[in-house]
Amino acid sequence: MILQTSVPVTVTASILVGVVAGVIATLAMDLVMGRIDEGETPPRIASGVLTGVHPDDSPRRLASVVHYVAGGLTGPLFVWLVFAVGAVLGVGWLAVGVAGILLYPLMVGFFALVVLPRSRGLARQRLRRIRRAWAIEAVAYLLVLVPLVGVAIAAL
Numbered sequence: 001m002i003l004q005t006s007v008p009v010t011v012t013a014s015i016l017v018g019v020v021a022g023v024i025a026t027l028a029m030d031l032v033m034g035r036i037d038e039g040e041t042p043p044r045i046a047s048g049v050l051t052g053v054h055p056d057d058s059p060r061r062l063a064s065v066v067h068y069v070a071g072g073l074t075g076p077l078f079v080w081l082v083f084a085v086g087a088v089l090g091v092g093w094l095a096v097g098v099a100g101i102l103l104y105p106l107m108v109g110f111f112a113l114v115v116l117p118r119s120r121g122l123a124r125q126r127l128r129r130i131r132r133a134w135a136i137e138a139v140a141y142l143l144v145l146v147p148l149v150g151v152a153i154a155a156l
Contacts, residue, residue, distance in 0.1 A: 010153075010156045011083075014082075014083075014156060015076045017148075017152040018075035019072050019075050019076055021075045021144075021149045022071050022072045022073065022074050022075025022076070022078070024145075024148060025071060025074075025075070025148070026072065026141065028140055028141065029137050029141045029144075032136060036136055036137075038129040039136075039137065042067075042115075043063040043064065043066060045058075045115060046067070046115055047059055047063035048120065049115055050066065054121040054122075055119055071141065074103070074107065075145060078145055078149055079153070081099035081103055082095050082096055082153065084099075085099045096146060096149065096153070100145075100146040104139070104142060107141070108134060108135050111134050112131050112134065116130065
């Protein structure tokens, strides 16, 4: 027995657009990271969690890889949210906007409630600055991702 499935080309293309837009949004996020206090710490925290070391001692290359993989894969997650919201509210810019609004607390919450607590050895006084940095960076990411994906999906 052969299982055959077909996925509409627009869905496949939208997912690929999500990956590309996610990487572009991550590049934009990098511009913000370098300008704010603790801005470059969140990727180091992820790297530190993966390697079991203090974020300040975590491998920079791994931090960069994790940062771009997460950014690239958040794009298709956003596309999925657009489709899910579109199934309820109808397709269009409303679905794109609502999906962007929903993605923000998912991004911030995942980092602040799952990743950050698993980090080792961070001083308590740094935690607030790190959460704030990530919240600002997530906004920068979404300010690029949402319109890129919205325009691309509208064009497909």
